[in-house]
Amino acid sequence: MRTILFLTTLALPLMAQDGGQLYGLYCSACHGADGKGATGGQFPPLAGSEWPLGNPDRAIKIVLHGLHQPIEVSGKTYNLEMPPQGAALPDDQISAILTYVRASWGNKASAVSVDQVKKVRAATANRKDHWTAEELLKLHPLENVKPPLANLISYYYKGSYQSMPDFSKLKAAAVEEEPSGLIDYSSYANTDGFAMVWEGELQTPAGKHEFSLDSDDGSRLFVDGAVVAEIKTIGPTGRTVKKAVDLKAGVHKIRVEYFEFSGNEGLSVGVKFAKEKRMQWLSKEKGKASGKSWPEIMLAPVDNRPAIYRNFIQGTTARGIGVGFPGQINIAYSADNLSMEMLWGGSFIDAGHHWTDRGVGYEPPAGETVFALSKQKAYAFASESATAWPAASQATTRFRGYQLSPQGNPTFLVEVAGARVFDGYESVTDPSPSLLRTLRVDGKPAQTVSLLVHSGAHEAAQPESFTVGELTVRITGGKFRYGTNVVMVDLTSPQAQLRYSW
């Protein structure tokens, strides 16, 4: 009996690794026991994906070092983080797992040997970071993926264009073949003052297909020689034009024209084939309108009560508190800098980004007119003679939270140098839509405390008002004091009221 037990124990390490079992243990929680991606496809599938097939080095590298940042798998973009497994899984286990993945759920690709894993591990021994999809695709392009546009040629023109030029009168500074089959200006230019044309071929089934075009600045899309979509003027992305076109099955000529005057660039071209839900991108950039990998969850006041959103809001600090008031007036208060730092009209904020997957990044305000007011600690001892806002505030401060009025309007509380400042906000419609800010001081600070109202350029500086572009700020119960690119209020009266309107 003892002998048998001894042999069993000895035999175990010699047994070949069971790829299916290891996959179940280490991979299936995310990629799914059926390879389709856990939780109804919230995680990238391996079944039917091109990524684990073809050259095994690509998959070995992902398993060894992990992968982060966006990755497109079977037409869907994921932005999660695959943790590196190289330190946890020995070569034989990785080989067994990948062999299993490449031969399961309809996948058909060769086995991955222990030696292949060993070789890749040695060749990438110094790598410390996760891979990105972009990096891997340069090293190991997906084998069985056809370029979206066949026979794609690009033409590059240098010049300062404020509208689409007549290309027949221009001479291209460069002409290139684009084997990637993707419309992409970035290999030529990320600068101001150029125009480009791409010509290629798109294979389509029969049906009414929806084309989508967005750009910064202008662009034009032709299908079989006819203009399908056009963005004529200088301006940012977000002006997506969509057009459905009835096409016969077969190959169709695609032409895209684009010009960039100055500032940011952007160009996305896509097509959603009839009966398909997903946009297929013909450009390297994916348009914002339908290229986001998260659904829109636009927050708004409910029952006329302001919406509150504590999260990472672009344009303020990490301790941001967004408030969406009735009447399309919104603010972002910084609990680090202790003041309203942004004010905007229109929609409040899209929480879809933070509420999908892991919620990576800062979300910008959803409205159109955004006023950036300040970006520094908002309380300081600023002497009468000071012309600049003190870089380091000497006034001790502490954020103490907020109180909601019966209508749901917030009043933030800050302790400053022994006094308490109540900083309340509400939207009003009378006499015109405005944000009303009420400052109440309770107690007496050790010395006069000043509040930073605005930092940056401003106009029409008066003791009772100033403007920043379209925004006018008026004060009652106090006076504005001005320094170089600074507007402040000395908190000497028990109550002051500021009205922001535009």
Place this chain on the structure above:
Amino acid sequence: MGALSAAPVQSDFYKREPIPLPPGEVMEIGSVALLPGQKVAVATRRGDIWICDGAYGEDLSKVTWKKFAQGQHEPFGMFWKDGWLWMTQRPEVSRIKDADGDGVADTFETICAEWGINGDYHEYAFGTEPDKEGNIWITLCLTGSGGAASNWRGWCVRVTPDGKMIPTCSGIRSPGGMGFNAKGDVFYCDNQGLWNGSSSIKWLKPGSFQGNPTGNKYHKLANLPAPPEPVSGSRVETERAKFPTYIPPAVVLPHGKVGQSPTGIVADTTDGNFGPWKEQLYVAEQCHSQIQRVCLEQVNGIYQGAVFPFLEGFEAGLIPIRLDPSGVIFTGGSNRGWASRGSKPFTFERVRWTGKVPFEMLTMFATTDGFELTFTEPVDKAAAADVKNYSMAAWTYILQSGYGSPEVDKATPTIASATVSPDGKKVRLKVDGRVKGHVHHLQLKNIKAASGAEMWHPQAYYTLNEIPK
């Protein structure tokens, strides 16, 4: 009822029930707090706080929900004290209440916002209920789980009721939840990753270092002694011998074998209302949608002990766990961003004991020459005295700056003798070849109760940090 020889199943002993959620709401539960009057508050990862009435009732279809607050920043740790709902949310410790009595929170008081955040999604903050002194213990996840870009990342801090922050332990990677043992010492779950070969539950002894040096530099902010700088590629056992403040994981939860994303911790102080597991810990698990059972002991001043598989089949990844003294576990969670075996995007559930005690190992303790097992009922003495019915494997993990670790330094301790106590409820195993610092995986077979009952979970994983003198 079924014959005694039928294979035991969870529903014989524990009744797991999903609690209906407010229709149409996304309830990715990150915190649970027990309120007076048998009400239960939950906080969602989206930052809503809801109060549930009826969660203790027999008929769960009668539960009602009331939204108490909105817009908080991913709270992970919430409790009720003196009319306030306290929470540890990403940027701060806050307490909130309904001052005007309309059923909705109107006062949001910031207690402490002293730690750093920079917008990185991984900079989570997990908080406990108050300790005996009223302090909340908070573990601050590393930036992106691999860096320390904001103040006190990788540290445990305590926050006093008046908002003072006391940096307390260093060496933390990526916490998933926290809790106290019955004695009031504080533990947290740290997840497998850099400098963390396997997930484990760790003892937050004040002044201790937990193994990951990424956030070490912040000791300078408070003039604290520099935490240890362990050598990558070493072992916990080796490094802790060099650094007296390095406290080893109390109980390793072997990665993949016993979950792979442990979260909330709660001690059984129900005095028998949840079964015989007096003062043991229940540890929630996100990835495998389970609850593990942990039996701790202190040997030579260091915590260690065994983890036993316990409850499973929850409908999403579990995050918080609370246990009412009457014997009801409330738990819930989400699988957003991190997948789970439970395939629903979120869940809120309760577990109650049926009153039937499973035949299980109740405890596993280290002895000078082996281990002592106690059982929930007398064992079949003949089987339990046969060493062939036990087997043991032992291993540890590499302590390294890379992600995770394989199981290494494998050993096969042998069971030299098994001595059954006269009442049949204890077995003393003499074990040759135990390895200090290793996880010891004990498997039992063919051991039934004297009553004929089969064992529900015939295995345990014991982390042998210290050997009793």
